[in-house]
Amino acid sequence: MEQRTTTLDDSPVRWLEHGEGRPVVLVHGIPTSPALWRRVMPLVEGRTLAVEMLGYGASIGDADAHDIGLSSQADRLLSWLDALELDGAVLVGHDLGGGVAQIAATRAPDRFSGLVLTNAVCYDSWPIPSVKMMRAVSGVLRHLPGPAMYPAFVQLLLRGHDDVGTAREAIRTHWRPYTVHGAARSLMRQVDALDVGNTIAVARQLSTLQLPARVVWGDADRFQKVSYGERLAADLGTTLTRIRGGKHFTPEDHPDVVAGAVNDLLGR
Template sequence: MERKETIVDGVRSRWIDHGTGRPVVLVHGIPTSPRLWRHVMPLVEGRSLAWEMSGYGTSIPDGVGADLGLAAQADRLLAWLDHLGLDDPVLVGHDLGGGVAQIAAARSPARFVGLVLTNAVCYDSWPIPSVKLMARFSGLLRHLPDVAMYPSFVQLLRRGHDHDDVARESIGVHWQSYAAHGAAASMMRQVSALDVRDTVAVADRLPHLGLPARVVWGTADQFQKLAYGERLAQDLGTDVRRIEGGKHFTPEDHPGEIAEAINELAAATPPAVA
C-alpha cells in the first residue's frame, strides 16, 4: 500500500493506493482514517483508493479553520476525483464516510458505477448521543489534555467492535493521529462540524440515483441501528446484507464480507466504453 498526496484547488488531498484495475474509492468515518480499510484493500479485486477526509488522520492539521461538515467533504471528494481523472469508480463509505458517499452520489450520480454502504450515517441517524454531548461542550473539552480524552476514545472503539483483538489493534492504529496532533482539539473540531441536515438534504434523492448498490450492516451496531440500514437498502433498491452480531466497525471486524460486496458489485458492472 502506498501513501499518496496531491494539491486540489489549493487543498492537500491524501489517500492510500493499492492494486490496479477498476478503481474503488473508500471513505472512512470518525474517529478513524484511511487505515480503517487496511484489511479490506488487499481483498479488493481492482485498484483501491482510501481517501482521507480533511481534518482526519494525517490531515488533522489541515482541518484548522476548514469546513469539516459532510457536504464540504463531499465537494472535496468530487474535486479530488476530477483531479485524478478516475473513471467510473465504485464508491464505498462507512460511518461519516457513508454520509459523504451519499452526498457525492446524489450530487453527481453519473460519476460512479456503484455504491457500497456499511454501517453508515444516513437520514437523521446521527450524531450519536455521546458525540452530541461532546459537540455541546466542545468549547471546554478542546482544552483538555490528551490523557483525559483517551479513556473516552477507547470506550468508543471497544463499543464498536465485536472482536476484542481487533478493537485493541484499532485503538492503537487510530489513536496515533490524535496523539500526534492534539487529541482534544482535533476531536472537538470534528464533532463541532457535524450537521444532520447534510444527509437529510439528500435523503429524497437516494431512491432516484439509478446506481447499483450494496448495503452491508452489522446487526448489533449500537451507533447506527439496523433499521436505518434496512431503510437505506430499500431506498437504493437492494437488500440489506446482515452481519449477524457485527457491530459498528465492520471494515475492521469483517473485511471479507465488505470486500465480497465490493467485488460482487464491481464484477457486475461492465467497464465504461471509451
C-alpha cells in the first residue's frame, strides 16, 4: 500500500492506495483512519483508495480551522475526487464514513458506480450513548492528559470487535495518532463535530438513489444496531448481508465479507 497526499483548500488530503483497475473509494469512521481498511484493500479486485477524513489519523493536526462534520467531509470527498479526476468509483463507508458516503452519494449520484455500507451511521442511529455522555462533559475531558483517555479508548474497541486478537492490533494501530496530537483534545474535537441532522437530512433521498448497493452488517453490533442495516438495505433496494456474531468493526474482523460485497459490485 502506498501513502499519497495532495492539497485541497490549503490543507493536505491523505489516502492509502493499492491495486489497479476500477476505482474503489473507502471512508473510515471514528476513532480510526485509512488503516481501518488495511485487511480489505488487498482482497478487492480493483484500485482501492482509502481516504483520510480531515481531523482524523495523520490529519488531526490540520483540522483546527475547518468544519469536520459529516456534511463538510462529504463536500471535501467530492472535491478530492474532482482533483483526482476520478469518476465511477464504488463508494464504501463504515461508521461515520458510511454517513459521509450516504451524503456524497445523494449529492452526486452520477459520480459513483455503486455504494457499499457496513455498520454505518444512518438516519437517527447516532451518536451512540457513550459518545453523547462524552459530549456532555467535553469541556472537562478535553483538558485531561492523554493516558487518562486510553482506558475508555481500549474499551470502545474491545466492545466493537468480535476477534480479541484483531481488537488488540486495532488498539495499537488507531491509538497512535492520538498520542501524537493529544488524545483528549483530538477526540473531543471529533465528538463535538457530530451532528445527527447530517444523515437525517438525506434519509428520504436514499430510496431514490438508484445506485447498485450492498449493505453488510455485524448483527451483534452494540453501537449501530442491525435494525438500521435492515432499513438501509430496504431503502437502497438490496438485501442485507448479516455477519452472524459480528460486531462493529467489520472491515477489521471480517475483511473477506466486506471485500466480497465490493467485488460483487465491481463484477456487475
